[in-house]
Amino acid sequence: MAVYTDVSDEEIASFVAAYDIGALLSCKGIAEGVENTNYMLHTEGGQFILTLYEKRVDEADLPYFLGLMEHLARGGITCPQPVHGRDGAVLRRLAGRPAALIEFLEGMSVRRPRMDHCRALGAMLARLHLAGVDYPGHRTNALSVAGWRQIFEAARDSADGVAPGLAADMAGELDQFERHWPTGLPEGVIHADLFPDNVFFIGERLSGLIDFYFACNDAFAYDVAICLNAWCFEADLSFNVTKARALMTGYAGVRPFSEAEIAALPILARGAAMRFLVTRLYDWLNTPAGALVRPKDPVEYLRRLRFHRSVTSAAQYGLDG
């Protein structure tokens, strides 16, 4: 949680003047978003999130992300919508950074997802995959196997200081992924970061999805595997197969899994754990002591990875057959 870029009242007022949303009434930096700076804006025209894209986001990818949010909304997925300026543009610059104004989306993320949340999430993820099928943009997943290797090599020498034997363990896993990572699975646009933080509920109803800044083109089942990691482990890191079954059946009710997807699920789930293990490890080793954002513990994902390594069939994720 952080406001990385401080913007003066004059800069924000002149930014807002590029849009047809009335005068600025208030602006508060919000303590969310690990990657970007977000302000909550009220104007005479409504409520908005002003996002300044920080250096971790590649500016060249922004049209893919913002275009996707609009495309998905046309396909019936509730997600934040970029506001077009008087000049038609959704991207402009503020305080030296790319910036966009996004309509505010109401909703609360759940801290401890229950079974019903997991079922709703599964169904919405499948709807997202279907709605993205005809999205013309394409973005390669930079955080797939080759990306993990690269980040791991930068962190390798210090990894054993985080957990004994971690470097060898991860190196062995990466070798496996490089040899056995599944190909040819059904693919399209995936969210790639659909943690509970990024899913809104109002009461019991799933009201919307946010934060599309890791979206890319990859296997749909890999997105499911990310969600299994993010939604179906308890605080003590035990795997809750009841929640997993709810997520999987919620998904399959909208978009049935192929045989190949079911067979690939254990390695995809193990890879999804590696994806967060490797980035968290890197951040853990490279975040300066006084940083605004405290790095998240990578070891949680090592434990998830070990669970998935023990899985021999997709039945253990609650899938029948």
Next chain:
Amino acid sequence: MAVYTDVSDEEIASFVAAYDIGALLSCKGIAEGVENTNYMLHTEGGQFILTLYEKRVDEADLPYFLGLMEHLARGGITCPQPVHGRDGAVLRRLAGRPAALIEFLEGMSVRRPRMDHCRALGAMLARLHLAGVDYPGHRTNALSVAGWRQIFEAARDSADGVAPGLAADMAGELDQFERHWPTGLPEGVIHADLFPDNVFFIGERLSGLIDFYFACNDAFAYDVAICLNAWCFEADLSFNVTKARALMTGYAGVRPFSEAEIAALPILARGAAMRFLVTRLYDWLNTPAGALVRPKDPVEYLRRLRFHRSVTSAAQYGLDG
């Protein structure tokens, strides 16, 4: 800027249920407030700030602060209003801390106040002083001369590491204040922290005041002296007498200064600089490296103090006569 206390969605929903404000729609931690944790809440009933009072605020003082905000509003001062629960109470507990729900107040603080802002601020400060005259609460100013001495003694041994000679300089000043601090000036409720952060404007109009958590009973002219320090120095720490004149004449147009107040202004301004110098020095020395809030540089207030020490008459603050 910080969210010190993390509150779960369930805790917030059950907190909100104590009020007649409809269901919760969204909740974002906001990156403001050095002392407390603030969330911005949307419910079916409107927009609110949920404040959790952290350990620097004495719980016993909260009824004074919250009652004052309601009293001032009845006297025509626009400031955030605590919301009463169904049980009538404005203070309750959340996540182990005292907490209150406050109506959201629109407005933007100005980063670089101009002369017109200073004039409006002066007039509003005088209106606040008049509106507080019949407030029945009383709170001694814990951050006056005796308080400065106590904080200084806790920081003294390390002060010279911040600026050479600082310990001796501050000790000499404190001796002076202890001997010559003015008494018998007109007094009542003062805001005591009316920095530009705490004053909202919508366009050119001063739209409200916030953050009454340092309010106390003390000399009105001392509150003016705090504002001279907070509003009338440029970024290079030069004193802008034009802004000071605007602030002083704005104030005097609503509540004329007495002769004694005018005579006391230089020492009050020097003392106001000491008040922020001493707390910033303490925080500078006692904030751990990884803290969420970065301490502010105390030396800025040493330079202000030295300016006020050079002042021989209130005319140098732009007051005629």
